[in-house]
Amino acid sequence: MAVGNAIESNGLTKRFGDFTAVDGLDLSVPKGSIFGLLGPNGSGKSTFIRMLCGVLRPTEGQATVNGFDVAGKPEDVKRSIGYMSQSFSLYRDLSAVENLQFFGGIYGLKGKELKERMDSVVELVGLQNYLVQPSGTLSGGWKQRLALAAALIHEPPLVFLDEPTAGIDPVARRLLWDLLFELAGKGKTLFVTTHYMDEAERCSEVGYIYLSKLMVKGTPNELKTLPEISPEGTRRLAISTEHPPQALQALKGRPYVRDATLVESDVHLLVDETTTDDEIRRDVEKADLKVTGMRVAEPSLEDVFVTLTRRLAKG
């Protein structure tokens, strides 16, 4: 496995006038990993990525991407990264081949080398049958695969993917992630932003950015066992009942319930440790619903981010 970090950011800050979009962000992403950046819209994700891509100059702090300083050598940074955005941003009136030729040309590829690179990325993403039609007429999944092919045309060791699966169907999503695993297996570093928790679970490391700051960072398992997520004096449990939405409503207002939500068809609760199972069962039955099972539940990544966001929003 490759050694060293693909991304090193120290106190990276961007201000627009009085507004601080990214505030003192420290982050290191090891080579060959899939790093997932999560956070609500407007939290500073895009600004952070744009600084790492050498498009925006940081106001303060410093970052290196593939060993190049983002402020001092933005052109070297750009040459060494691939970028794929959430909305399809290739030329819709050009075919896949023409788009790939164009982007290859921008990176200085030509002749036999360009041809080889094109063949290689087309094969990787399986685009062989969609090469000549205008790319605007491709379906969402194929568009994203073409965008990935274009981002890989110059063999960058690091690829930024900004919500790559937004708006595509589950099968296409799965196929795209299979591709990402394949790339990571070949030693590429992937920096992904997403709002999907199941995608976050697939990352080797996850960071959570909120109100311009990086709040936590770690493997999904590390995050789930963070003390803030299951505070002292609380426990998590899952309750199976008939008609779970009604049961959820019945439990939500109880004083001992810290958090309640539905997962699959169970009610997941974060309750005071002192609360007994019987007490909860009684409250459900008061609403004329039968409890069919109760068990201890692990926090999900969603629990992690919801809990963190609420804690921070409260101040």
Added chain:
Amino acid sequence: MNGFISVLRKEFMHLRRDRTTLVIALLVPLIQMVLFGYAINFDVRHIQAVAVDQDNSRESRDYLQKLQASQYIDFIASVRTPDRAADMLRTGGARVAVTIPAGFARTMESGGNPQVGVMIDGSDAQVSLRARFAFVSPPSQPAPGVPQARINVLFNPDSKTVNFMIPGLLVVILQVVTVALTAFSVVREKEQGTLEQLMVTPVGRLALMLGKLVPYAALAMGEFVVVLFVGDIVFGVQPHGSLITLTLLSIPFIVASLALGLLISTVAQTQGQALQFTQLTLMPAILLSGYVSPRETMPGWLYIISTVMPATHFMQATRGVIVRGAGFFDLLPQFLTLCFIATVLIALSTARFRKSVE
């Protein structure tokens, strides 16, 4: 009428949110009124004239004074020979030349009718028509001692409208094509997000800008050839001057128009807005450049606006070359002015373009 009120209210909300469209929609009619009201005026007066007074007597000066008092023409210069005066007409320095021959006063005193040579630039039919009004048409048997003007229309002697409309059209078409296509090509990349994708690639700003502009410059040159060709074949308008001169003069104009398109693209966020802005530049180019109505009739402030527009100077250049057969050096002032305007526009638009892609 299900939901009429809801749709109505929603439409008003759209209008209120899209400030640019609203402002343009309200502003354009106002601008149109002002332009049509002030710029279009065929009652041309104070036409620029040059005098060749070879008699230099009290009588000759009186005669010139009387012409000036008619208000149709204004003497702005005086030269020694009719040839020099004809040169000024060709370069566009003056539209009318009046030559008073030696012996003018003597002929007058002896009761004869002295002949005065008048040359009129016929390239603008409106102007040449009015210029004639300054010279009272002589009765078949003029009274003794009254000078007789012999009027000679130098260019476009038949006062054919096409002869001066086609060269003007060349300007308007070139400007529309260049400004619109350039503005659209950049705004489209903004709208579709491809500009964002380009920004994360190592493409150079200058390479991107020039790469985008050169094809449209080439297209504009193609359009230029087509208009000239159709003008010749269909309307029989043939350039009297050299095509090389015309091409040379068109270069700074096309560059200025490309820069104008680029400037629009930095302001407009959607292709719809780009279209509106393009139309905003088209109207003055038609109404203020002298294409429809002579600039001589415009009030001072409008005249100043028309002076900073590239179309005005290129209009003079195309009419100069096509109608009057003017050479490159005759039109050097127009060429230099166009180069200057182009430079300013390029500086302005590239500065804004750089900012907008950051």
